[in-house]
Amino acid sequence: AQKVTQAQTEISVVEKEDVTLDCVYETRDTTYYLFWYKQPPSGELVFLIRRNSFDEQNEISGRYSWNFQKSTSSFNFTITASQVVDSAVYFCALSEVLATGANSKLTFGKGITLSVRP
Amino acid sequence: EADIYQTPRYLVIGTGKKITLECSQTMGHDKMYWYQQDPGMELHLIHYSYGVNSTEKGDLSSESTVSRIRTEHFPLTLESARPSHTSQYLCASSDPGHGYTFGSGTRLTVV
Numbered sequence: 001a002q003k004v005t006q007a008q009t010e011i012s013v014v015e016k017e018d019v020t021l022d023c024v025y026e027t028r029d030t031t032y033y034l035f036w037y038k039q040p041p042s043g044e045l046v047f048l049i050r051r052n053s054f055d056e057q058n059e060i061s062g063r064y065s066w067n068f069q070k071s072t073s074s075f076n077f078t079i080t081a082s083q084v085v086d087s088a089v090y091f092c093a094l095s096e097v098l099a100t101g102a103n104s105k106l107t108f109g110k111g112i113t114l115s116v117r118p
Numbered sequence: 119e120a121d122i123y124q125t126p127r128y129l130v131i132g133t134g135k136k137i138t139l140e141c142s143q144t145m146g147h148d149k150m151y152w153y154q155q156d157p158g159m160e161l162h163l164i165h166y167s168y169g170v171n172s173t174e175k176g177d178l179s180s181e182s183t184v185s186r187i188r189t190e191h192f193p194l195t196l197e198s199a200r201p202s203h204t205s206q207y208l209c210a211s212s213d214p215g216h217g218y219t220f221g222s223g224t225r226l227t228v229v
Contacts, residue, residue, distance in 0.1 A: 035218070043206055045220040091161065095218075103212055105151055105176070110160040 002027045004094050006109035013082055014117050021077045021112050023092030029053075031097040034068065034075045035106070039089040051075065082116045089113050121145050124209050124221035131199055131228055139194045139224045141209035147219075150192040153208040154178060155223075161208065167192055199228045 003026040013019045025034065036048040049059065051068050059066045063080045079086055092109045122143040131137055143150065152165040153176075163176030167186040181203070182196050192211075196203055209221040 037220075043225065044222045045208065047218070047220075050217065095212075102214060103149070105163055105166050106210070106212075106218055107163075107177075108153075108161045 002029075002032075002094050002096055002107045004092050004107055004109035006092055006112050008112045009110070010113045010115070012115045012117065015084060016081050017116075018078060018080050019082050019114065019116075021079075021090050021092075021114070023075045023077065023109060025073050025075065025092070025094045027094060027096060029096045033095045033097070033103065035093040035095070036066065036075075036077050037091045037093065039091065039111070041088070045091070048077075079114075082114075084116050084118055087114060087116045122209060122211055122219050122221040124207075124224050126224060127222060128225050129227070131226070133198075133200055133228055135199050137196050137199055137226070139207055139209075139226070141192045141194070141221060142190050143192075143211045143219070144190065145211060145213065145219065146189060147211035147213050148189065149212045150186070151210045151212070151218075152176070152182075152184060152192070152194050153210065154180065155206045155208060157206070165194065199226075201228045204228050 005024045032053045034051045038046040056068050065078045067076045089111045091111045093106045095106045096104045125140045148169045150167045153161040154164045155161045162178035164178050164180040165184040167173045173184050182194050184194050204227050206223050206225050208223045210218050212218045
């Protein structure tokens with residue numbers, strides 16, 4: 001069974017600090033997808049990134065960067081120079097690839113509440 | 119622009135009432151999902167469908183039921199609402215390219 005662990009529950013930083021959100025996953029499949037979502041207080045899920053298991057390249061998008069390490073089954077997310085608007089709950093998620101090649105259901109971690117203080 | 123629509127956005131209803139949460143997508147996706155999320159809590163899969171006339175229960179047991187008569191429509195029904203059903207319900211669909219699209223959610227309060 002697949003599992004996603006986000007050990008940090010709440011993180012509080014001061015604006016302009018860098019912050020890293022950890023994500024560790026478990027799966028028996030060799031092919032899978034990893035995701036990060038942001039959930040602001042309004043409640044909708046905002047897609048941030050998708051990474052497949054064969055692509056271990058790190059990715060940077062503006063102030064956001066992701067570090068994928070298959071050796072440690074981790075997919076960590078770093079926000080550089082955090083801003084108050086980054087305050088939200090962040091979810092890491094995993095989907096496996098079925099034998100047909102199609103994706104299966106998403107399994108979420110418990111989420112990390114990030115508070116960025118001015 | 120949202121391609122998956124959930125209505126209502128907010129709902130306050132009395133105990134014992136029957137309710138249906140609507141979810142529709144315009145993308146032609148075969149796979150659709152319902153997640154339940156208590157305030158400040160993790161998301162739990164309660165139902166999913168891999169196509170018309172196909173529905174399965176998710177990882178979290180739920181008293182709700184779903185139907186999938188049309189590809190674009192995946193409604194969730196509670197026959198008799200209770201305060202324990204108070205939660206946010208998120209609908210999603212996925213495409214063959216392994217992307218997931220989520221609706222804005224329905225915040226249900228049962229009083």
